Amino acid sequence: MWTDLKTKAAAVADRHMLELFQTDPDRADTFSVQTGDMRLDYSKTNIDAETRDQLLALAEASTWKAKRDAMFAGAPINDTEGRAVLHTALRNLDGGAVEVDGNDVMPGILDTLARMRAYADAVRGSDVTDVINIGIGGSDLGPAMAVKALAPYHDGPRVHFVSNVDGAHIADTLRGLDARSTLVIVASKTFTTIETMTNARTARAWMKDHGGDPSAQFAALSTNLEKTAEFGIPPERVFGFEDWVGGRYSMWGPIGLGVMIAVGPAAFDAFLRGGQAMDRHFCAAEGVENMPLVHALVGMWHRQVLGHATRAVLPYDQRLALLPAYFQQLEMESNGKSVTMDGKPVPVETGPVVWGAAGTNGQHAFYQLIHQGTDVIPCEFMIAAQGHESELKHHHDLLVANCLAQSEALMTGRSLDAARASVAHKFEGAELERQAAHRVFPGNRPSVTLVYPLLDPETLGMIVALYEHRVFVEGVILGINSYDQWGVELGKELATALQPVVEGTVSAQDKDGSTRGLVDFIHRYRD
Numbered sequence: 422m423w424t425d426l427k428t429k430a431a432a433v434a435d436r437h438m439l440e441l442f443q444t445d446p447d448r449a450d451t452f453s454v455q456t457g458d459m460r461l462d463y464s465k466t467n468i469d470a471e472t473r474d475q476l477l478a479l480a481e482a483s484t485w486k487a488k489r490d491a492m493f494a495g496a497p498i499n500d501t502e503g504r505a506v507l508h509t510a511l512r513n514l515d516g517g518a519v520e521v522d523g524n525d526v527m528p529g530i531l532d533t534l535a536r537m538r539a540y541a542d543a544v545r546g547s548d549v550t551d552v553i554n555i556g557i558g559g560s561d562l563g564p565a566m567a568v569k570a571l572a573p574y575h576d577g578p579r580v581h582f583v584s585n586v587d588g589a590h591i592a593d594t595l596r597g598l599d600a601r602s603t604l605v606i607v608a609s610k611t612f613t614t615i616e617t618m619t620n621a622r623t624a625r626a627w628m629k630d631h632g633g634d635p636s637a638q639f640a641a642l643s644t645n646l647e648k649t650a651e652f653g654i655p656p657e658r659v660f661g662f663e664d665w666v667g668g669r670y671s672m673w674g675p676i677g678l679g680v681m682i683a684v685g686p687a688a689f690d691a692f693l694r695g696g697q698a699m700d701r702h703f704c705a706a707e708g709v710e711n712m713p714l715v716h717a718l719v720g721m722w723h724r725q726v727l728g729h730a731t732r733a734v735l736p737y738d739q740r741l742a743l744l745p746a747y748f749q750q751l752e753m754e755s756n757g758k759s760v761t762m763d764g765k766p767v768p769v770e771t772g773p774v775v776w777g778a779a780g781t782n783g784q785h786a787f788y789q790l791i792h793q794g795t796d797v798i799p800c801e802f803m804i805a806a807q808g809h810e811s812e813l814k815h816h817h818d819l820l821v822a823n824c825l826a827q828s829e830a831l832m833t834g835r836s837l838d839a840a841r842a843s844v845a846h847k848f849e850g851a852e853l854e855r856q857a858a859h860r861v862f863p864g865n866r867p868s869v870t871l872v873y874p875l876l877d878p879e880t881l882g883m884i885v886a887l888y889e890h891r892v893f894v895e896g897v898i899l900g901i902n903s904y905d906q907w908g909v910e911l912g913k914e915l916a917t918a919l920q921p922v923v924e925g926t927v928s929a930q931d932k933d934g935s936t937r938g939l940v941d942f943i944h945r946y947r948d
């Protein structure tokens with residue numbers, strides 16, 4: 422099937438996507454998919470009806486529907502760790518029972534959610550002015566992204582995020598905070614992550630030294646209740662979850678406590694309902710009507726068939742500035758794999774490099790390469806029909822115009838003739854040719870655009886769940902396990918072994934020449 426798709430790609434390589442609009446006047450509609458008030462337009466790609474059918478057949482052959490149903494039903498689809506994958510249960514607010522090993526997990530989830538709501542309300546009604554979420558990876562990126570995204574709904578205490586083990590991060594965060602009115606949330610699925618535990622201990626010492634009371638002002642979000650107790654956090658301030666929630670999928674549950682404290686339980690519920698709405702759509706919509714499925718297939722056309730190595734996520738929303746980093750972990754930790762479920766090499770490329778930044782800022786930084794560089798970078802634009810700042814409507818109009826202009830420019834480009842015409846009044850002869858060449862835009866560069874009415878909590882929930890399910894479909898088609906992350910382990914082990922070498926208590930002699938040289942250099946410059 423990959424071969425057929427690659428043959429098709431070669432056959433249409435020289436076709437300009439504008440031709441597709443000429444032959445199909447309804448293309449914008451027939452190559453868009455809608456759920457609720459959200460629309461994903463993928464008409465600005467080189468996918469035609471035949472290609473789309475081929476891609477759908479690829480999905481069908483992967484038995485993605487049966488695998489989707491198995492995931493939602495709590496089967497242990499993360500089979501290198503022997504775990505179910507049930508972040509969807511965290512937002513299954515009024516759905517039915519979900520069983521893992523014959524036990525319904527919903528009562529436990531709803532009970533923890535009720536405890537979170539009561540605790541968040543208590544914190545919001547107290548003298549707490551600042552909350553620090555200490556966590557990293559999935560215990561940081563999601564909540565940090567969501568707190569920023571939902572700023573218009575933020576009516577609780579300030580929420581700060583400390584993730585990096587670099588002492589600068591916690592030092593800069595603590596500076597200026599009042600230890601007596603600060604709550605520290607230690608967010609760690611395992612409660613063993615070295616960065617998080619180091620930062621948590623530093624925060625505890627700071628609180629003690631500055632008149633706070635760590636025994637009352639620390640809460641924990643974790644699956645490891647033994648370790649939270651060892652750290653000294655009493656059970657009433659521990660919000661537990663199960664190992665069938667992957668770190669990068671965890672903000673729907675206790676890891677979202679910082680978000681709930683910021684925006685309140687009602688807005689957090691709306692966020693969960695958005696995720697649940699996308700789940701229901703993903704489970705019910707067929708073929709081209711299914712947004713996560715279509716989004717995955719469009720991405721695979723660009724990555725696995727056309728070979729584009731990266732994908733840019735470009736939200737035209739300042740409040741979604743952290744979304745590219747969040748999607749980076751979601752996509753790259755999930756699908757950055759090289760072997761299939763049975764341990765054999767994957768026959769095609771796996772996950773793309775995901776990167777990006779909020780528009781319009783990116784336009785003034787890296788869009789030059791996107792428009793005129795030698796690599797094609799499929800772009801994923803996102804834009805709300807309206808902003809929250811109704812008094813600044815002219816800003817939003819400009820933002821929308823910029824977003825649409827970029828995808829238009831990528832598609833239409835500018836021919837050599839048009840480039841010549843644009844500078845013909847200034848240059849002539851060879852100089853005209855030289856100047857015109859710099860002003861050519863190849864065009865025919867693909868993008869998709871996600872549009873929605875307003876970035877509210879429900880919409881954010883839909884966006885996140887859309888991308889989660891897209892990653893799932895990609896993983897199923899590739900035949901890989903999207904829910905483990907063995908690739909991060911080696912570095913962790915070596916860092917632990919290197920710590921005493923850096924401290925100078927163990928010699929570097931067993932290390933490779935480069936590492937030895939670097940350690941020597943660093944030692945020369947230490948007190």
Ligand SMILES: O=P(O)(O)OC[C@H]1O[C@](O)(CO)[C@@H](O)[C@@H]1O
Nearest residue numbers: 558559560609610611614668909
């Ligand atoms: O929540 P924890 O257990 O501290 O883990 C943090 C992050 O570390 C990772 O395991 C990667 O090292 C991520 O998957 C996870 O989100």
